[in-house]
Amino acid sequence: MSAGADLIREQGIAMMDIARRRWKLFLVPVVIAIALALLAVRFAPTKYVAESLVLLSGANRSVAALNSNNSWQQRASAVEQVNAIEAWLKSDQVLAPLLPRLSGYKPATEPGARVGQMRAFRNALSLELVGGSVLQIRLEGSKPKGLGRDLEIILSRLMEGLTGPEQNIFSAPQFVLMQRGDELAAADAALDNAIHASGTNDPAAVIRDLRQLSGMTTGSLPGMRSSGASQVDPQAVEELRRRISNDPSVSRHLEQLYAARQRAQAALDAMRSQAGGRSNYVGIFDAPDNLLVIGRPADPVVGESKGRKLAIAGVLASILLGAALVFAVEFLAGPLRTRKDFEDALGVPVIARVGHLPNGSDAPPAQSA
């Protein structure tokens, strides 16, 4: 028998001896972990999951048109679509009106609590692409009842966004139009405040005078085509300014605010003609009407204990810990186990190895002093 085989046998038996000597040390963390695992399985909350599947292939004409050699491109495109859907579905604009419709919803009294609700809902909802053309939507909850209905509400909202006009989705001109409207409103508010601050009793008359003054100073009156050749009477202009306010600085300030308001109005009007009145969709799919929802979501029947995975992981970790403890203790104690160990330590040869020796007494034969 070769020295290598002898060494392997020695090491193998040494391992068994370590196991025999240290099994209690190994078992302590394992037993503790098993006890904790049982408690975790018993008391950890159960997680229920409602699922729904949506077939995407019919709604993806452009993706389907890619030849078969570009299947990775198809999948990459579908993944991007799913990511886009998930981002939109989990956005505040969608979630905020959706949350009160879900079962078990309790109105948040504090802003922080509401943020927490939104975050919890985002974590509970997940979208995943399965097999390249099926969208799996999962909603987790602590109770099975109502979970299917909640998922149906979410699914309905998703389909609504994908197939119908969406209030919170804007084209670029519409977005600019919205900004222009806000700017006009701000200019109106600033003008109103300034007019009231001037102490006038008739704000409407001031506005009429400002409109007339603007028409005279810019060469045209609102609603009238400019003659181009008409001359501005300076005395009439001054008279109008005095009617607006006896204080020239106030009059000039109001005149500037009105001019700003008029510019905002002109910008808004110009944008309106471009934006048009078209409806906006969540334009992720080419043909969203061809999306196929496979089955209605239903309440889950069986839940999954969160503690189960934790328990399994804990027990596995405890096994590793137990083994580590055993090897740490063995390393620190440093017992000699092989023939070579002894010969190296003492510098003399091992001349014999004695196993069981027959003995007349019942006591272990090699254990008496």
Next chain:
Amino acid sequence: MSLLERVGSGHMQVRQQGRDASQGDPARIMDETEIDADLAANSDSAGQMTKAIAFAKSKGASIIGLTGTGQSVGVSTISQHLAQSYASFGKRTLLVDVSKVSDLPSEASSGAQANAGLADYATLISGNVGVVDLLGIPSGPPNEQALRAMFAVAVEQGLTIIVDLPPIVRADGRPSPAFATVGALCDIAFVICPTGGVSASELKACHATSDVAGVNIAGIILNDWHLPLHSLLPA
């Protein structure tokens, strides 16, 4: 059961098979060739005893001490089997039990003891094995000089002496005086180590103690008895 009773009760069965002829002839001593042949034919514990004998024979040792790295490592049992193995080869053997002796007296004991041979205190158990328990000597253990003289006389009489020494280190962690005193009288000594039961530092400390005491540790006997599947270990 005392050492004497254990040896004398016939329970030591090493070399029982095929040894009847040599045991029946105390004068016959196996030569080197016979020991080697026996060594090749036996891989069990009895064969291991033969290896120890062959090693001691190669060193020309007549007084062989056995000690251990600590308490309860099997020194007494292995000493008995080694003595019985020697006897089975036709060698007249004296097993001297010093394991329970803490220290030898510094003064010479009564005159009768000084002049007596060690074999005079032996209990003859079988044809070739005698056992001497130093604590069992009526006038008490001899001092070092007396014991040295006793050993010399026994060797001159053709006896091989197996000395069951105390552990190198006592239970309290201090060196054993009896080990140092008696071990120094041995030609060679074997240290018995429980496999997996002693660390390198402990073994080196034992070796250093032996060196200081002048004990010639010539080899190691590994006690694998407590190991699982120890029969699979290389001999």
